[in-house]
Amino acid sequence: KVGLYTCGPTVYDYAHLGNFRAYVFEDLLRRYLEYKGYRVTQVMNITDVDDKTIKGAKEKGVALAQYTKKYEDAFFEDIKTLNIKKANYYPKATGHIQEMVNLIKRLLEKNYAYTKDGSIYFSVKKFPAYGKLSGVDLSQMKEGERADFDEYQKEDIKDFCLWKKAKEGEPSWETEIGQGRPGWHIECSAMSMKYLGESFDLHTGGADNIFPHHENEIAQSQAATGKQFVKFWLHCAYLLVNNEKMAKSKGNFYTLRDLLEKGYSPITIRYLLLSTHYRAPLNFNFEGLAQGRATVDRIGDFYSRLNWMTKQGKFKGYNRILSDKVTKTKKDFEESLDDDLNISAALASLFGLIKETNIALEGRNLNKKNIDEVLQTLKEFDKVLGFLGFEGVYRRKKTKEDEETLEIFKLIAQRDEARRKKEFKKADEIRKKLLKKGIVLEDTKEGVRWKRK
Known part of the structure; x- marks a missing residue:
């Protein structure tokens, strides 16, 4: 038996080629484990509430659930097109608020988390092993600084937000830890442990997930349970376009649908995404x-x-x-x-x-x-x-x-x-x-x- 957790889409837009590079690598991993006789339980989360999804829904003037459903449906169409095997579970963040609240309560009880201005933060300094995965230097952290945004750089180590206080115009939930919504990092910890247990075998994602997302997952999970969170981490390298980082501003940003419209077949695209070793950058052209x-x-x-x-x-x-x-x-x-x-x-x-x-x-x-x-x-x-x-x-x-x-x-x-x-x-x-x-x-x-x- 193998428990496999793969970081899934944040459904604020159509998934791009870099995302599918990760999903195809994870599909290869799962398929080969099954080929070798392992029974794999794969969990892939759907992030349907975070900074990006809320911003997108606001800009469109629609409810969060209506906004994210379009891109969630597109994601499932796209993985079917690329012949990516479906995971056993696709937990959505909005459907697991109580599991997140329960995990945060454990961290508060163990004094790894604290409340400030209505939000709840993880105290990074109280977890000495912080940085083991990403190699960040905890001694460079400035005392008293907190990160309210979901994403930030290695040079900017801060206490990260577990629960964000309710803001006007944003979705929120009334819970025993207050009214608000979860931070991005707590979502994956809560959902992975619900379906795979407090300690499981494999966790995958893109290299961009290593910090802060996966580093924070390790800290909050192991602080809460006292157990090793994940036995093995696998990260795929970036997808480049003509040796440059993909960006809409550069005109080199491609979704799967863009390539299909240009007449390329799904089998060709899958082959290209699969044919480079996952830890080597894939230069798309x-x-x-x-x-x-x-x-x-x-x-x-x-x-x-x-x-x-x-x-x-x-x-x-x-x-x-x-x-x-x-x-x-x-x-x-x-x-x-x-x-x-x-x-x-x-x-x-x-x-x-x-x-x-x-x-x-x-x-x-x-x-x-x-x-x-x-x-x-x-x-x-x-x-x-x-x-x-x-x-x-x-x-x-x-x-x-x-x-x-x-x-x-x-x-x-x-x-x-x-x-x-x-x-x-x-x-x-x-x-x-x-x-x-x-x-x-x-x-x-x-x-x-x-x-x-």
């Missing part, structure tokens, strides 16, 4: 997206070749070398992901198998059992990767490109037959016909290889 699309298209061509070869039924016999390659690929794939989710090495093993199978296909040096072994392996890998098309979400409809690819295979087969019959003029005519279609043939000892010009 449209050249990389085009390369991702080409990779996905090659996988589609590969499936077409396998299906065509199966229908042809002209095999040379079982290929033991290819079978051994399948076994080695499985081993390499798992060893790579066992090594801190080394996705680059895992994908390299997958593409190596595709390459070796293509060589066998070109020489017809395999049989249906080989093809079934390869397809079964890819099907197992897709339980982890989620972009190979076996889960139904991305199952490709037959396109013009598919028909063209099948026509290429037929012409290559006809040329092979002509060469075997020593009808070299006919074989040369077929080569020229393919060249006019932009297809270059290369005769090798393993068989005929082809590529697009």
Whole structure:
């Protein structure tokens, strides 16, 4: 069993690519744990009350619940589009006010929290381990300073707000600790512990969550319970756009919907977000997206070749070398992901198998059992990767490109037959016909290889 808490969306706007970089990484983590036989309970929060959501609702002149529902619905549509598995629980902050109040009461009773001007703050100096996760220096904190905003910088260590006193025009709740609303940080502690217990296995998020959010979660949770809050923390690095931080002011801010409107497929976007190791910055650009699309298209061509070869039924016999390659690929794939989710090495093993199978296909040096072994392996890998098309979400409809690819295979087969019959003029005519279609043939000892010009 594994308990996994993933920081979810703050539903004040459409989620952007940086958010989805984190959500796809977390999806890979969960899928691989399940692939290895673990039963995962995943909790992802929905922050539907905080500084940002309240500001957005005010600007639109609508109730908070009405404002956040639009973006909450959009979030669920988007994760379905990207084939991200649904978490077991999606607790909303507004539905867990009492759990937050109970946790704050424990902190007040243990003297880790104090009241000032109607709000309640966590006393950072009373938790000596503060800074262990983020590396901040507690000695630099100025006495008596408090943070009323949810987000602030490492250089600005302050006592953080657990409960914010009610303000006119803002949503609030009448509770035994006074009328007000929760601070952002207490929300995740209360909700994660409700569904996963006071101590659980894994907590993930983006690098921007490390301070102050996750540092504050640790402090308030462990101060309240006296137990280790989380055993392992995993954070994904930032997503950059052309090596710059994504920002609306720079014109390089993209949501999933922006890319879909530009004609990019969900499978291409998922592949791009998945293909860089989670702790390495992902530099997004449209050249990389085009390369991702080409990779996905090659996988589609590969499936077409396998299906065509199966229908042809002209095999040379079982290929033991290819079978051994399948076994080695499985081993390499798992060893790579066992090594801190080394996705680059895992994908390299997958593409190596595709390459070796293509060589066998070109020489017809395999049989249906080989093809079934390869397809079964890819099907197992897709339980982890989620972009190979076996889960139904991305199952490709037959396109013009598919028909063209099948026509290429037929012409290559006809040329092979002509060469075997020593009808070299006919074989040369077929080569020229393919060249006019932009297809270059290369005769090798393993068989005929082809590529697009």
